[in-house]
Amino acid sequence: MSGDLFAPRIPEAVANLRPLADRLRPTSLMEVTGQSHLTGEDGVLRRMIASGSLGSMIFWGPPGTGKTTVARLLSGEAGLAFEQISAIFSGVADLKKVFETARLRRHDGRQTLLFVDEIHRFNRAQQDSFLPVMEDGTVILVGATTENPSFELNAALLSRARVLTFRSHDEESLSELLLRAEQAEGKPLPLDDSARGALLRMADGDGRAVLTLAEEVWRAARANEIFDVDGLSIIVQRRAPVYDKSQDGHYNLISALHKSVRGSDPDAALYYLCRMFDAGEDPLYIGRRLVRMAVEDIGLADPQALVVCNAAKDAYNYLGSPEGELALAQACVYLATAPKSNGVYTAYKAAMRAAKEHGSLVPPKHILNAPTKLMKGEGYGDGYRYDHDEPDAFSGQDYFPEKMGRVTFYDPPERGFEREIRKRLDWWDKLRRERSPR
Numbered sequence: 558m559s560g561d562l563f564a565p566r567i568p569e570a571v572a573n574l575r576p577l578a579d580r581l582r583p584t585s586l587m588e589v590t591g592q593s594h595l596t597g598e599d600g601v602l603r604r605m606i607a608s609g610s611l612g613s614m615i616f617w618g619p620p621g622t623g624k625t626t627v628a629r630l631l632s633g634e635a636g637l638a639f640e641q642i643s644a645i646f647s648g649v650a651d652l653k654k655v656f657e658t659a660r661l662r663r664h665d666g667r668q669t670l671l672f673v674d675e676i677h678r679f680n681r682a683q684q685d686s687f688l689p690v691m692e693d694g695t696v697i698l699v700g701a702t703t704e705n706p707s708f709e710l711n712a713a714l715l716s717r718a719r720v721l722t723f724r725s726h727d728e729e730s731l732s733e734l735l736l737r738a739e740q741a742e743g744k745p746l747p748l749d750d751s752a753r754g755a756l757l758r759m760a761d762g763d764g765r766a767v768l769t770l771a772e773e774v775w776r777a778a779r780a781n782e783i784f785d786v787d788g789l790s791i792i793v794q795r796r797a798p799v800y801d802k803s804q805d806g807h808y809n810l811i812s813a814l815h816k817s818v819r820g821s822d823p824d825a826a827l828y829y830l831c832r833m834f835d836a837g838e839d840p841l842y843i844g845r846r847l848v849r850m851a852v853e854d855i856g857l858a859d860p861q862a863l864v865v866c867n868a869a870k871d872a873y874n875y876l877g878s879p880e881g882e883l884a885l886a887q888a889c890v891y892l893a894t895a896p897k898s899n900g901v902y903t904a905y906k907a908a909m910r911a912a913k914e915h916g917s918l919v920p921p922k923h924i925l926n927a928p929t930k931l932m933k934g935e936g937y938g939d940g941y942r943y944d945h946d947e948p949d950a951f952s953g954q955d956y957f958p959e960k961m962g963r964v965t966f967y968d969p970p971e972r973g974f975e976r977e978i979r980k981r982l983d984w985w986d987k988l989r990r991e992r993s994p995r
Contacts, residue, residue, distance in 0.1 A: 618723025725762025
């Protein structure tokens, strides 16, 4: 009697301790939100299950998009044993143990789906250890990664696995998750419409985050209290942007900034610049990238672009943060609104290819110095014409190695200052044809 009287009701207690995001995990692929291209009626994974044949896969996508949940549901719907390890906490000994268990299971006629979270954290040798068990069917590998598989995973592993991309949740799928949470809790979120929208934006496409934020709101709310945007910000503070300065988020944003500048869109360029500032990017890194844009995408169409960017970098060094960021923003807008040219950039790459292809050709003797009698006797410097003594300060001599002949690398477009450079080059080309002895 006393045992029954004091026995805790375990299932209810455990349920109350589980986070909301865990309690609302989907129980079938059809319940998964935000990934209809994979789990919907015509989704890739649903087609695989229907065919009765699964292959190894890499799930690539941001946090909170359902990679772990989908892997677990996939094993259940395909009738496979499920094993899960994390590359953060596992080593070679753990892998060997899992592989041996999977081999024993295969002898009994059942295949294993091995889910490896953060698979990109395994080193190259550890990644290679998966190859034999993938090839002989011991396991169907499903690796999850937030990083670009092309950069982080071995080519041999990628050749044996299909990469499936998980998408960040949009506002619609995040709203659906909130509705499910409200149904599970049996009460609405104490937020007005603007605060509800703000909470969706704070989640930043992360399904787990939106449920965690909702749970924080319910915990904080007093009876009959409704939060506006300011109240919400105080309760949940602010979730840092999903951005790792050494990983994909970093490269995605700098790429977006560079292409917005190149595309002459100052508004988009400013937006991505501020995204990077907001995420904590080193302003001097951004300054260096702006200098690169000045020489790669503006070039001599506006020679002041490089000057402006270097001045902005110096201004940031002088002012520090936050005032110095404005100088970088000014340089960013200057670049986006400047005339564009990759003429020098293209010419440089072409000249570098020619330098490598033609080897160590000797310059023509007439432009070589003759500091010794022997060299003078060999004809070094013979026939050289000092351009400043020539009409128009232009001799029209050929400066390329004789075996190579003249080559045109630089072809300035008719934009910005390079329009003037084009006129000069055309004029000099005309004089060269008139005055060149060859």
